[in-house]
Amino acid sequence: MAARLSARTDYESLLDKYDTWLFDCDGVLWQGDRLVDGVPEVLSLLRARKKSVMFVTNNATKSRKNYKKKFDSLGLQAHVDEIFGSAFASAVYISSVMQLPKDKKVYVIGMTGMEEELRDEGISFIGGTDPADNTLESFTLANFKPDPDVAAVLCGLDTSVNYTKLSKAFYYLTRHPGCAFLVSNEDSTYPTAEGLLPGAGAISAPLRYALGRDPISIGKPAGTMLDCIKAKHNFDPARTIMVGDRLNTDIEFGKAGGLATLLVLTGITQESEITGPNASRTVPDYVTNSIGDLRVVAA
Amino acid sequence: MAARLSARTDYESLLDKYDTWLFDCDGVLWQGDRLVDGVPEVLSLLRARKKSVMFVTNNATKSRKNYKKKFDSLGLQAHVDEIFGSAFASAVYISSVMQLPKDKKVYVIGMTGMEEELRDEGISFIGGTDPADNTLESFTLANFKPDPDVAAVLCGLDTSVNYTKLSKAFYYLTRHPGCAFLVSNEDSTYPTAEGLLPGAGAISAPLRYALGRDPISIGKPAGTMLDCIKAKHNFDPARTIMVGDRLNTDIEFGKAGGLATLLVLTGITQESEITGPNASRTVPDYVTNSIGDLRVVAA
Structure with a gap:
């Protein structure tokens, strides 16, 4: 059962135990464009105590x-090197783990952030924000000129997803032998200030369904994201804690990586999901209402 | 094991056994815009022998x-009353089985054919081909004015699918208590003259994934389609045969309805899928290369 934190000594002891603090962002540090109460003070407190702080989204x-x-x-104070996003991790995976040859390309269903990370890693890609693919005009294979160099499809949240993009991705995945099927993450929903909308996992769901095949997923809870962080920073998993609001991404990610886990209730997960007879089988080590609760230590 | 038809006597015996012939269309009667050889002669033969002929797509x-x-x-000769499509069956299901109250509406992800069938059944709907929903502009809940009367979402193949439609459908399905989630069919792929593209099941996959919930499916293999045919035509299932090219839709549909089944190899299914150690568990009663093979009887 998860330890419910509430007393000042609980938070003091947590600070003593962990040197590296990994934070999910949406639902933990902020909700849409609204900062969660106390976050600036807590991040300052961690930095003052010489903790390593990383943001894993x-x-x-x-x-x-x-x-x-x-x-x-x-x-909020943050360095680019402290930030690990699934677009960055996807680009690192393609260049370092897959070692995609330089003459090969990725077909992208995704937005500018994903394109920027691919470009920074020197990966060639097509699709994405290309106006030719951002259309609701009808798509036919008869008029389609496939690019023979496409050797992977990478799919993330893309709010301009459409039948042309899905059809082209499906074409490469079924007609190019060995074409890799990668998704930045599989979150079923996406939190906005006004509520949930379909997430990245929903955007890749048509391909998964049409192919009858699961993709390689890069983001939390997959270990690929942790491998990516380890490649850039040294840390001791036994003295590292993952703070998140989602059981099936953040908490599973931490547990799979041998990290301690702290669930906050400012995002997706409600207390009813971790207590009682219908509780999730994913049990965090610690639970607190909000990351802002740690302020009590600074007071 | 399926009986492999090849001799003239095989086809004669088939004609003697079955009075009602249900045909899938794509991959059976035609491939894209190309007629399968011999189809006009076979349909004429069936009509000359006073068989009931129906087209179930x-x-x-x-x-x-x-x-x-x-x-x-x-x-090809056909009467509208002989044609049963999943858009029509969906409309009949909504009006007759669900008995959607007249003051309620359906949110549609689908094309003109679906809208026409809903209109003919007197069902109010929004979405579909409405230009306001056929856009790649970004969607935010802040600017969205939900229609309080939406009580069902119906999703079929829609080649103009986009994030606005998916988000609105997701909104109704998560925020309107009891909102029904219906799909016209769950075909993973869609056959075109130049090859397969993602099918209707792929279009609804984002909603299924984001909701974590399966829809009510109307088309083959679901029995809803057969109920719809039974409501319009009298026939004896024991003397009825379903002819199709897909094991997981046509043949399963026939078997579930207690009909005989004939698989043709002019469409999706290849002979290797019904023979050998990796054969599908769905076994048709009969197999023939093409529905055109029945011509031999008329010769």
Whole structure:
């Protein structure tokens, strides 16, 4: 059962135990464009105590640089090197793990953030925000000139998804032997200030369904994201804690990586999902209402 | 094991056994815009022998009237009353089985054929081909004025599918208590003259994934389509045969309805899928290369 934190000594002990703090962002640090109460003070407290702080987000619509701007706009201090997004992790996976040859290309269903990270890793791609693919005109294979160099499809949240993009991706995945099927993340929903909308997992669902085949997923809870962080930063998993609002991404990610886990209730997960007879089988080590609760230590 | 038909006596015996012949269309009577060899002669033969002939298609992009035009253009005789499409069956299901109150509406992800069938059944709907929903502009809940009367979402193949339609459908399905989730059919792929593209099941997959909930499916293999045919025509299931090219829709549909089944190899299914150690568990009663093979009887 998860330990419910509430007393000042609970939070003091947590700070003593963990040197590296990984944070999910949406639903933990902010909700849409609204900062969660106390977040600036808690991040300052962690930095003052010389903790390593990292931000681990499945949001693939933003590059790390865009994400940094989001931190800036909310008045939060963050370095680009502390930010790990699933678009960045996807690009690192394609270049370092898959080792996609330089003459091959990725067909992208995704937005500018994903394109920026691919470009920074020197990966050639087509699709994405190309106006030719951002159309509701009817698509026929008769008029389609496939690019023979496409060797992977990468799909993330794309709010301009359409039948042309899905058909082209389906074409490459079924007609190009060995074409890799990658998704930045599989979140079923996407939190906005006014409520949930379909998430990145919903955008790739048509391909998964039409192919009858599961993609390689890069973001949380997959270990690929943690491998990507480990490649850039040294840390001891036994003294590292993952803070998140989603059981099936953040908490599973932390547990699979051998990290401690802290669930906050400012996002997707409600307390009823972790207590009682119908509780999830994913049990965090700790639960607190809000990351802002740690302020009590600074007081 | 399926009986492999090849001799003239095989086909004669088939004609003796069955009075009602249900045909899938794409991959059986035609491939895209190309008629399968011998189809006009076989349909004439069946009609000359006083057989009941019906056309049962999962294609929900066309109304029965549009479908009739397709028959006309290929020089095939057919009556609108002989044609059962999943758009028509969906409309009948909504009005007769669900008995949607007249002051309630359906939110449609689908094309003109689906709208035409809903209109003919007197069902109010929004979405579909409405230009306001056929856009790649970004969608936000802040600017969305939901229609309080929406009590069902109906999703079929829609080649103008986009994030606005998916988000609105997701909104109704999650925020309107009891909102019904219906799909015209769940075909994973859609056959075109130049090859397969993502099908109706792929279009509804984002909603299924984001909701974590399966829809009520109307088309083959669901029994709803057969109920719809039974409501219009009297026939004896024991003397009825379903002819199709897909094991997981046509043949399963026939078997579930207690009909005999004939698989043809002019469409999706290849012979290797019904023989050998990796054969499908769905076994048709009969197999023949093409429905045109029945011509031998008329010769």
